[in-house]
Amino acid sequence: MTSVDEPARPNGRIRDAARTQAEILDVATQEFARAGYDGARVDEIAARTRTTKRMIYYYFGGKDQLFTAVLERAYGVIREAEQKLDVEHLDPVAAIRRLAELTLDHHEQHPDFIRLVSIENIHGAEHIAASERLAKIGSPALEVIRRILASGQESGLFTADVDAVDLHAMISSFCFFRVANRHTFGALFGRDLVDPARREHYRAMLGDMVIAYLTADRTTD
Amino acid sequence: MTSVDEPARPNGRIRDAARTQAEILDVATQEFARAGYDGARVDEIAARTRTTKRMIYYYFGGKDQLFTAVLERAYGVIREAEQKLDVEHLDPVAAIRRLAELTLDHHEQHPDFIRLVSIENIHGAEHIAASERLAKIGSPALEVIRRILASGQESGLFTADVDAVDLHAMISSFCFFRVANRHTFGALFGRDLVDPARREHYRAMLGDMVIAYLTADRTTD
DNA sequence: ACGCTAATGTACGAACTAGTACGTTACCTA
């Protein structure tokens, strides 16, 4: 997250387009994640910025485009993290387990991103559709999964007939649900899925689940 | 869903409190699911009802309480469906697989409910917290899982050290994600998770996953 | 040094939106 934390005047400049834009994006990310698209207030975003509402319209055009820009940056952060994935030196089983664990950790560390994705889904992914950048963003993680999966299936270790996209969905489901539905799940079942005391438990559970699925003995079916 | 579909004058009555309330709830469910809490318009709900906005405030008090009532009814529908679950005559493996399949189907058939849950999570489950009915609604499905799990673990069939709440989370995760994140997932990965042509595939995938997890050979760990 | 433009601030408006005051009527009951 390209955060902006108040160095008062880095190089003597008062006017700094890049800085102003980054600051608006920071605050907007928080505000949209806090209240949803329609719940978010442009005035509130402006108020929590050192600049004014005028600048939001000057740089981004409007609320819709601002939200799109927020999504673009948020997905960019995820993509960056995925590019740093380094699990392919492990054997396929360990690699997938590690990948699942990293996904779990990453989701937990970026609840705002999870909320933005939930919000974007409520709105039918219309902002993603309207964004050229997001349309072709791809997913480095998917490529990693593809390669590990091919390796594991070739060696006979992985018996499941599944492709990378579906395996990615399987792993993401659990990680996403845990963060996204934390509040309703907690209220209804009395269990906090993001309680730090249970993190290790869920990491193991997810890893066990995915590996069990991939390596299950299918001769008896 | 206690739907209201225009029998013009069932028993000659023009004024019918129960009917009016049900109609408001029907329309409100659609509107909230369509646009989120803040995106939903009280005027729009009223307009799509044969009654007026005045009645919404007369019966429900306000937008917040209306949303709470919508949630209460939506969760009530789910609970009803869960009470009709009939899988305990099956052996534990078949029972869990069937339960997972029914959960997948049910989520797919109630996308509005999924959206309402997403929306409620964006708002920190504050409406559930404010509802006495929802606070103690429980989950019949959880009881079913509890019993199957106990049976499977006792017989040694299930080797996983997991409780009913976590298993419920595991199953729900996949079913929920598939519907809730359909739009962003489709836009980013080009795969429609709710494509009818893939339904059987995902039913099998979920069943295989859960069963593999529960019955995995853990002696080699 | 100076002018030009990107960057910024102020003040305001038009449209919307949740909620309500006030008036009316159907229908049950005694």
Next chain:
DNA sequence: TAGGTAACGTACTAGTTCGTACATTAGCGT
């Protein structure tokens, strides 16, 4: 059948919210 009350409708308001017209200035290039 009369009267009371639950159910309903109309019209309005106060406050909010996105967006913009207009005015101003910092600082880079020459």
